[in-house]
Amino acid sequence: MAQNEMLAMILAGGRGSRLKDLTTKVAKPAVFYGGKYRIIDFPLSNCANSGIDIVGVLTQYESVLLNSYVAQDGRWGLDSKDSGVYVLTPREKADEGLDVYRGTADAISQNIDFIDTYDPEYLLILSGDHIYKMNYAKMLEYHKAMNADATIAVRGVPMKEASRFGIMNTDGKGRIVEFEEKPAKPKSNLASMGIYIFTWKPLRKMLVEDMKNPNSNHDFGKDIIPKMLNDKKGLFAYEFKGYWKDVGTIDSLWEANMDLLDPKNPLSLNDSSWLIYTEDVSTLPQYIGNDAKIKCAYITQGVRVEGSVTNSVLFTGAVVEKGAKVIDSVLMPGVVVEEGATVTRALVAENVRIGAKARIGSKNSENIELVAKNVKGGTK
Amino acid sequence: MMSIKAFGIVSSPDNSVHVEGLQDYRPIGAFSFLGRFRVIDFPISNMSNSDINRIQVYVQSRPRSIAEHVGSGRHYNINSKRGKIQLLFSENSSSRSIYNNDISAYLENIDIIQRMHQEYVIIAPSYMVYKQDYRQLLETHVASGADITLLYHKVDNAREYFKNCHTLSLNRQKGVQSIGKNMGTAKDKNIFMETYCMKRDTFVQLVKAASWESSIYTLSDIVNIKCKDLDVRGYQHRGYFATLTSLNDYFNASLELLNYDIASDLFRAEWPIYTRTTDSCPTEYFESSKVTNSFVSNGCLIEGTVENSIIGRGVVIKKGAVIRNSIVLAYATVEEDIRIENAILDKWAHIIHAKEIIGEPDAPQYIKRQDTL
Numbered sequence: 001m002a003q004n005e006m007l008a009m010i011l012a013g014g015r016g017s018r019l020k021d022l023t024t025k026v027a028k029p030a031v032f033y034g035g036k037y038r039i040i041d042f043p044l045s046n047c048a049n050s051g052i053d054i055v056g057v058l059t060q061y062e063s064v065l066l067n068s069y070v071a072q073d074g075r076w077g078l079d080s081k082d083s084g085v086y087v088l089t090p091r092e093k094a095d096e097g098l099d100v101y102r103g104t105a106d107a108i109s110q111n112i113d114f115i116d117t118y119d120p121e122y123l124l125i126l127s128g129d130h131i132y133k134m135n136y137a138k139m140l141e142y143h144k145a146m147n148a149d150a151t152i153a154v155r156g157v158p159m160k161e162a163s164r165f166g167i168m169n170t171d172g173k174g175r176i177v178e179f180e181e182k183p184a185k186p187k188s189n190l191a192s193m194g195i196y197i198f199t200w201k202p203l204r205k206m207l208v209e210d211m212k213n214p215n216s217n218h219d220f221g222k223d224i225i226p227k228m229l230n231d232k233k234g235l236f237a238y239e240f241k242g243y244w245k246d247v248g249t250i251d252s253l254w255e256a257n258m259d260l261l262d263p264k265n266p267l268s269l270n271d272s273s274w275l276i277y278t279e280d281v282s283t284l285p286q287y288i289g290n291d292a293k294i295k296c297a298y299i300t301q302g303v304r305v306e307g308s309v310t311n312s313v314l315f316t317g318a319v320v321e322k323g324a325k326v327i328d329s330v331l332m333p334g335v336v337v338e339e340g341a342t343v344t345r346a347l348v349a350e351n352v353r354i355g356a357k358a359r360i361g362s363k364n365s366e367n368i369e370l371v372a373k374n375v376k377g378g379t380k
Numbered sequence: 381m382m383s384i385k386a387f388g389i390v391s392s393p394d395n396s397v398h399v400e401g402l403q404d405y406r407p408i409g410a411f412s413f414l415g416r417f418r419v420i421d422f423p424i425s426n427m428s429n430s431d432i433n434r435i436q437v438y439v440q441s442r443p444r445s446i447a448e449h450v451g452s453g454r455h456y457n458i459n460s461k462r463g464k465i466q467l468l469f470s471e472n473s474s475s476r477s478i479y480n481n482d483i484s485a486y487l488e489n490i491d492i493i494q495r496m497h498q499e500y501v502i503i504a505p506s507y508m509v510y511k512q513d514y515r516q517l518l519e520t521h522v523a524s525g526a527d528i529t530l531l532y533h534k535v536d537n538a539r540e541y542f543k544n545c546h547t548l549s550l551n552r553q554k555g556v557q558s559i560g561k562n563m564g565t566a567k568d569k570n571i572f573m574e575t576y577c578m579k580r581d582t583f584v585q586l587v588k589a590a591s592w593e594s595s596i597y598t599l600s601d602i603v604n605i606k607c608k609d610l611d612v613r614g615y616q617h618r619g620y621f622a623t624l625t626s627l628n629d630y631f632n633a634s635l636e637l638l639n640y641d642i643a644s645d646l647f648r649a650e651w652p653i654y655t656r657t658t659d660s661c662p663t664e665y666f667e668s669s670k671v672t673n674s675f676v677s678n679g680c681l682i683e684g685t686v687e688n689s690i691i692g693r694g695v696v697i698k699k700g701a702v703i704r705n706s707i708v709l710a711y712a713t714v715e716e717d718i719r720i721e722n723a724i725l726d727k728w729a730h731i732i733h734a735k736e737i738i739g740e741p742d743a744p745q746y747i748k749r750q751d752t753l
Contacts, residue, residue: 035661
């Protein structure tokens with residue numbers, strides 16, 4: 001891709017409050033996933049693999065960890081001479097004073113000066129909290145071929161669930177004729193993935209106008225896209241067929257981790273042509289002890305297993321001591337399950353200790369148990 | 381990171397050392413170690429953790445794997461402006477020639493060595509594995525007023541192990557009287573860890589003196605000769621120590637670390653061993669997998685049985701396959717129902733047709749890189 005033809009902006013300000021205690025101190029894009037990754041590694045790696053050089057990351061909610069995490073752009077190979085990952089938090093401005101990002105479009109509007117320094121032809125807008133692998137260069141090709149003003153990535157969802165999503169109705173040739181947010185009676189099953197490519201100049205003009213509009217929510221879905229449709233601009237749907245997850249809840253985060261245990265799992269993190277990059281750690285490889293029993297598990301370096309692990313995902317540095325059992329669970333980095341403890345259908349947060357002989361969760365529970373605090377040892 | 385008054389040299393072994401099989405493809409420093417490391421990660425991490433940020437790595441032959449692995453050195457936590465890792469090659473084309481020794485390599489690069497700003501040099505081998513804080517070595521060296529300080533390890537199994545390693549004869553004051561060779565004649569020996577601490581100027585003089593006296597002298601030869609004139613002392617190392625100068629040594633040193641207590645002594649949170657990431661995903665264990673007492677790296681697919689073994693990155697072990705007491709290097713594949721015992725499978729080996737590959741604990745079977753059996 002030619003230098004700075006397309007710049008990417010990742011919206012990473014969301015809290016993800018349904019992830020409860022997992023996001024009290026970090027924003028949702030920084031939540032751990034898949035044994036060694038954080039969710040934002042996916043859009044960042046996709047950018048790197050798609051040949052995008054400049055990525056702006058728009059953060060707001062509890063951004064300390066996220067800001068320092070993404071600033072180390074070498075992790076994704078985005079540290080060559082003309083590339084970089086830039087953290088863009090709300091800032092005080094000479095004429096308006098300090099302001100927060102009021103909506104997704106406003107976050108971009110407030111950084112028009114940043115985008116202008118690179119003078120891109122196209123702007124790619126991504127969400128920082130989705131898990132998927134996608135080649136944005138192909139989407140850009142489509143955008144150009146359609147001579148579009150905006151291209152929106154969509155994916156087919158089951159028709160009966162379509163009323164939970166923002167649905168794009170097309171003319172059958174890819175042109176979007178109508179956008180309905182959570183329609184009671186959906187006319188199509190093409191849900192917006194929150195991934196947009198805009199031709200920058202016309203978008204820039206719209207954003208400047210939108211900033212001045214007191215009746216606007218300054219949101220792409222609520223304001224910018226409807227206005228573009230109203231103005232008869234060229235909006236096209238780009239259908240994506242791969243694995244895609246927006247993990248909104250503890251259950252869905254657990255489920256997305258469990259998806260990795262399926263040998264035919266379509267996310268295929270093993271594919272060397274499209275690796276997902278992340279923080280590098282200096283640890284031993286995983287050590288599997290003398291009495292260990294492992295069946296169906298996804299385990300990363302630095303883990304030590306002396307007990308039994310079934311159907312579970314274990315993150316960096318997790319320890320399962322002798323006689324401990326971990327079943328249908330996710331252990332985030334640094335979790336220790338002490339001797340004889342049992343963890344079933346649970347998601348255990350970073351660095352939590354489960355005391356000896358404690359019992360967490362149950363086989364038939366309706367929901368996945370989130371364990372965010374140390375658990376004292378049990379007696380049995 | 382603060383920097384200390386010493387620069388580091390990571391040395392190559394001399395030509396008397398040859399590790400069967402593995403070394404045909406890469407120098408010992410580039411050997412895979414414990415699945416995710418290469419041997420050279422140990423001396424470089426020791427230096428980096430000791431606040432040494434100027435490091436010269438000497439490479440004799442087949443430089444590709446070392447050059448690729450060390451790269452810019454950023455992953456070794458060295459400041460990219462204040463610090464630098466240099467790869468230095470000896471131009472001497474006949475790599476197996478007796479003339480191509482450490483002294484000739486230092487002599488070829490003597491101008492670079494002389495230009496270093498640091499007053500002291502720490503020289504450590506690329507073919508041994510141990511953990512050592514060189515700040516302590518340097519402090520002791522400076523406080524003692526010695527000309528040269530040598531790192532050694534006391535062993536009580538020199539009859540069976542550490543064959544051909546250099547040994548130190550020490551007097552009661554830890555003064556080094558001579559450097560010799562371990563011929564396996566006694567059980568108690570002070571094995572010389574080929575690690576030196578001295579002033580840069582002393583080092584330059586030794587290099588020049590060695591080449592003046594004989595073109596086949598090595599650094600240890602000249603230090604041995606100078607023991608009479610100079611104040612040479614020993615500094616005792618404690619903890620895990622392995623030399624990797626034969627296939628057996630490599631095999632034993634690796635499997636010894638399957639004792640988790642020994643491994644966790646070598647790998648401590650406050651003394652990280654850095655390596656180059658390959659961005660492989662976690663390892664997947666399937667329904668039929670049975671893994672015990674093993675180190676497994678990332679990116680593997682395991683359906684079979686693994687016992688007392690070390691599995692490198694991206695290894696595939698199919699259903700019914702059994703791997704025991706073996707080292708499987710990265711990207712090797714073992715097909716269904718194959719039995720492997722006491723073996724070393726080199727990178728990209730593919731075991732399909734051979735039903736069994738069985739070596740002996742004291743004579744592991746080596747399978748070549750990219751071989752299909």
